[in-house]
Amino acid sequence: MFFVASKIFWLLASPLHLLLILLLAGLLLAPRWRPGRALALASAIALALIVFSPASALLIRPLEDRFPQQSEIMPPPKGIIVLGGAVNEQIARARDQVTLNEAAARMTEGAALARLYPQALLVFSGGSGALIDSSAKEADVARLLWRELGVPESQMHFEDHSRNTYENALFTKALVNPQKNETWLLVTSAYHMPRAMGVFRALGMAPEPFPVDYRTQGNATDFRPPGDGARAMMNFETATREWVGLLIYRLTGKTKALFPAP
Template sequence: MFFTASKIFWLIASPLHLLLIVLLIGLLAAPRWRRGRTLALAAAVILAIIAFSPLSALMLRPLEDRFPARSQIMPPPKGIIVLGGALDERIAAARDQGALNEAAERMTAGAALARLYPEALLVFSGGSAALIDDSAKEADDARRIWRELGVPEKQMLFESRSRNTFENAVFTKKMINPQKGETWLLVTSAFHMPRAMGIFRALDMNPVAFPVDYRTYGNSDDFRPPSDGTLALRHFEVAAREWIGLVAYRLTGKTNALLPSP
């Protein structure tokens, strides 16, 4: 129920969707409603601010900086958990080849860690986030890609039922049954790490955060106007989704803190 509600909510409440809807309504209503033009102008100005100001980076930075980046040089872990979200399972199924998206570092970092720690179990968690046709699973594509990257089959384990981050944690815990004293790495995008860690901790798991896939520089360049307005719009959407997700997961008791910390 939570998954379906969140999908429908975001389809309507997505900031960019809302702004475009408001812009369209304002333009259509302008001839008969004097405030329609003002409404359209306001939506256009907000879109311009998002595209040409550092707003997106400033929203992402606190999320990405929450858990520090880690070197691969550390004591060998029991296993490495990689969360889904880096694959386009529908394109992979249609084209019959691996299809990575902009979060590809989740997959490449997982493979690199598996080669560095050959005794560690490499776990992928991700099914389908599709609301209607969920026949294509991320886990199937993940297996193919990791095989091609040279990860031994015996080192890999796949969870293919989860549809969101909460289910990632629930189903992964059931599958690996982590024991007290074991060290597990959690690999996901840096902006997604606070929510992911909050969920795993709420389920009495405390993995070591291994953030990857940074979208900000982490220095003064983040305060400059973006060079790519379309990318800034995309990053704003990512940041807004994550902040809203943090609030929603806290209100529904899926995390124990609004903004989990190290």
């Protein structure tokens, strides 16, 4: 129920969808309702600010900077947990080809860490994020990709039922049964790491964060007007979803902190 509700909520609450709905409503109401013009103008200004200002970087960078970037030089871990979200399983099945999205670094860094630490287990967690047809699984694409990248079959383990971050942690814990004296790495996008760490901790796991897939440069360049409006909008949507997710996960008891920290 939580998964379905979150999908429907975001369909309406997505900044792009919401602002376009308000803009259209304002334009339709303007001839007969004077505030309609103000609504349309405010929506248009908000869209322009997202596209032409550094608003997206200001929103996503605190998420990315929450957990520091890690070096690959460390004591060998027991295992490496890679969270789903980097695979387009529907297109992959339709085209019969590995298809990754902008979060592909989750997958490639997971494979690189597996090659660096051949004794460590490489665990992928991700089923289907589709609301209607959930038969295509991210885990199936992950298996094919890692096999093509040379990861031994015996090193790979897959959890293919989870549909969100909470289920990632819940089902992965059941799969690997981590012990307190073991070191596990958690690989996911830097902006997603606070919520992911919060959930894993709430369920009794304490993995080492290994953030990847940065959307900002981490310097003053981030605060300049973006040169790519489409990417700015995408980053704004991503950051908004993550901040809302942090709030909802805290309110529903899935994390113990509103903004988990190192």
